[in-house]
Amino acid sequence: MPPVILVTGGARSGKSSHAEARTRALPGAPVYIATARPSDDEMRARIARHIADRGAGWDTVEEPFDLVGALDRTDGRGPRLVDCLTLWLSNLMFDGRDWEPQAAALTGALARQASPVVLVSNEVGMGIVPDNALARDFRDAQGWLNQRVAQVADEVEFVVSGLPLRVK
Template identity: 85%
Template sequence: MGQVILVTGGARSGKSRHAEARVRALPGQPVYIATARADDDEMRARIAHHIDRRGSGWITVEEPFDLIGALDRSDGQGPRLVDCLTLWLSNLMFDDRAWEPEAEALVAALARQASPVILVSNEVGMGIVPANALARAFRDAQGWLNQRVAEAADEVEFVVSGLPLKVK
């Protein structure tokens, strides 16, 4: 099994930048598996910022839904960065897809990867309780997904204010 690392933290904590550096430090051409959908100008600007920051030399796979397929198809090409699980989960939930079996399939897929995988995810349950049912359901699902991936991971890092803290 290839090394699996989960990098988590709050929004704008520096987790993606840290994860990119970790992937670049591994041997082989890095593969960036992007789960974001460019549905509006603001998201297109965010995506452009990520592309500019990481620079050239990456193989980019855009996959907002079939993360397991993207991992399996890219295995052996080099170390992979999945950015991010939070957007992947929100894509599934807002498309009314059953996210629980997808999450379980992701955990199973991570166990069969030969090349390293670094996954970025947000910690969304550290603030106030959301005011509506959909937001609470998302918060709960993200917490559950993070727990399952962290359990399967070889390492877990929590990034706060740009500084990584080793959790596992």
């Protein structure tokens, strides 16, 4: 089975750069599956910075919602980097879609991939309880999703200050 690798960490912890390095080290031409929606200037600036950091040699697929479809369509082409699960989950939740069946479908899809998958996700549950009910729901959903993906992953790394701690 090709590896499924989950790279998690805080905002600006260096998790994307680390996940890119892990993906490049796998055989084949890497595919970048971007879940971001360039919906505002701040997000557009963040996406532009990520593209610049990533450099040449990547095929890019933009897919804010149908991540399972994007994985199945790109399977066999090379290692895929999914950046990131947090934006994907946030797109689903804030678009009012039912994210739980999609999360279940994702773990199923990860188990059947023929090419490797590296997934980036965020740790969002180590601050004070948010005042806002929607933020609490998001925090719970993100924690639950990270657990489920970690269960099916072959490796899980937690990135602190740009450095990976192996947790699985």
